[in-house]
Amino acid sequence: MSARVLAVRLxxxxxxxxxxxxxxxxxxxxxxxxxxxxxxxxxxxxxxxxVRDVLRFDAPWSGYAPGAFDAAAVGGLVAELAxxxxxxxxxxxxxxxxxxxxxxxxxxxxxxxxxxxxxDYPGALLDVRHRRxxxxxxxxxxxxxxxxxxxxxxxxxxxRLAVRRPLATLPADVAALLPAGPFVVVHPxxxxxxxxxxPDDARAYVTALAAxxxxxVVTGGPGERALAGHVAAxxxxxxxxxxxxxxxxxxxxxxxxxxxxxxxxxxxxxxxxVGTPVVSLFSPVVPxxxxxxxxxxxxxxxxxxxxxxxxxxxxxxxxxxPCLASVPAGQVVGAVAGxxxxxxxxxxxxxxxxxxxxxx
Numbered sequence: 001m002s003a004r005v006l007a008v009r010l011x012x013x014x015x016x017x018x019x020x021x022x023x024x025x026x027x028x029x030x031x032x033x034x035x036x037x038x039x040x041x042x043x044x045x046x047x048x049x050x051v052r053d054v055l056r057f058d059a060p061w062s063g064y065a066p067g068a069f070d071a072a073a074v075g076g077l078v079a080e081l082a083x084x085x086x087x088x089x090x091x092x093x094x095x096x097x098x099x100x101x102x103x104x105x106x107x108x109x110x111x112x113x114x115x116x117x118x119x120d121y122p123g124a125l126l127d128v129r130h131r132r133x134x135x136x137x138x139x140x141x142x143x144x145x146x147x148x149x150x151x152x153x154x155x156x157x158x159x160r161l162a163v164r165r166p167l168a169t170l171p172a173d174v175a176a177l178l179p180a181g182p183f184v185v186v187h188p189x190x191x192x193x194x195x196x197x198x199p200d201d202a203r204a205y206v207t208a209l210a211a212x213x214x215x216x217v218v219t220g221g222p223g224e225r226a227l228a229g230h231v232a233a234x235x236x237x238x239x240x241x242x243x244x245x246x247x248x249x250x251x252x253x254x255x256x257x258x259x260x261x262x263x264x265x266x267x268x269x270x271x272x273x274v275g276t277p278v279v280s281l282f283s284p285v286v287p288x289x290x291x292x293x294x295x296x297x298x299x300x301x302x303x304x305x306x307x308x309x310x311x312x313x314x315x316x317x318x319x320x321x322p323c324l325a326s327v328p329a330g331q332v333v334g335a336v337a338g339x340x341x342x343x344x345x346x347x348x349x350x351x352x353x354x355x356x357x358x359x360x
Contacts, residue, residue: 006081006089006111007051008036008102010062012191013044013247014266015138017273018294019092021159022142022151024050026090029151034084038063040191043247044266047163047273055080061101064191064314074105081109090149091116092142095132095290096312100125115149117141139294160295161273167255168248177239179215182258182345184336186216188231189224190265194308194316195283197263197324199230205261206234208329209336213344217241217257219250219267258345259336263324264291272296277339279332283316283323284309299335301327 005026009019016037027033027050034053037045040063045054057077060069089106091099091114099116103125106114115128122129130148132141139161143153153159170178186206190196197205209216216235220228220242228242245253250267254260255274262268263281271278272293282288284304292300306323308316337343 004032004086005030006034006086008091010038010059012040014269016041016044017161017269018138019142020048020161022146023048025146025151025153028154049162049164078105078109086111088113117145138290163251163273167252170249170252174244183215183217184209185219185257185260187219187262187267189220189227190263192314194285194313195264197281198321202231203234204329205332206238208333210235212333258340268293279335281324285311285313297339
């Protein structure tokens with residue numbers, strides 16, 4: 001048993017959540033596990049069970065829009081890791097990423113054993129060079145790396161996503177807005193634009209869900225207030241929580257929902273981590289069999305054979321966003337009914353809306 005282990009996942013909140021089961025496996029095998037993440041994954045890292053301390057490093061080789069190389073920041077990270085005297089580092093990456101820059105910094109910090117998944121020749125940077133088997137979801141791939149590093153999933157751990165309990169208490173003004181009965185969350189934004197539905201399409205989903213008898217709550221991050229407001233306007237009684245919740249508070253809202261309608265983005269995995277079924281509006285720029293919500297009932301919608309398939313595009317490369325624009329509102333309503341086991345909690349009704357300009 002190593003005394004001190006550093007787990008590394010330098011990506012966004014959703015990626016960090018997907019690494020959670022592997023981090024728990026490390027924590028079950030070792031007495032102290034810290035987690036190094038970027039600023040984009042910081043909120044999720046603080047929600048993961050099994051983590052002793054969270055460290056931040058904004059790597060210039062990772063993220064949607066990485067900053068310029070900062071020699072002082074790199075030197076500061078190496079010094080901090082050296083001071084913490086880790087016995088081992090386990091570097092988690094997605095299938096298209098290299099762990100070797102982080103492995104080099106770990107070596108410079110004197111970390112005695114380094115494990116990672118690497119297709120590239122690692123030279124002397126890795127002690128455990130894991131090869132990812134074909135056909136694995138990102139959760140399974142991370143667990144397989146943890147196993148190769150000597151930390152198999154414990155028999156009493158189901159391997160699903162999870163967050164620390166109890167969940168966050170909602171601010172009184174937010175809690176007062178939530179419907180008393182069953183409701184559906186529509187989360188229209190995504191950290192990568194190509195993975196989000198078009199705003200007017202998300203608004204149509206709100207209209208259709210409300211017409212089918214569902215109470216609807218629209219959520220969004222601090223930078224998505226205008227988007228959430230536009231989408232929530234699809235039904236006069238829809239609740240607009242755009243920009244009003246932290247990630248821990250959003251977890252509480254998602255846990256209370258009957259179902260969540262969302263693109264391939266962090267809140268999809270947060271919904272899975274709190275056990276809520278997901279209608280996944282999945283753009284095939286990355287494969288659904290690797291990135292779909294894990295461990296909960298899921299309906300994957302969207303044309304998985306569209307022209308953008310497997311491009312890893314961040315901005316939609318095809319005019320009209322056809323992979324998700326092809327999803328009609330009725331299909332979303334049907335998917336919600338299938339996942340929840342009921343058409344709607346109350347009688348259907350007519351919803352009248354007024355079209356407004358889509359926010360930029």
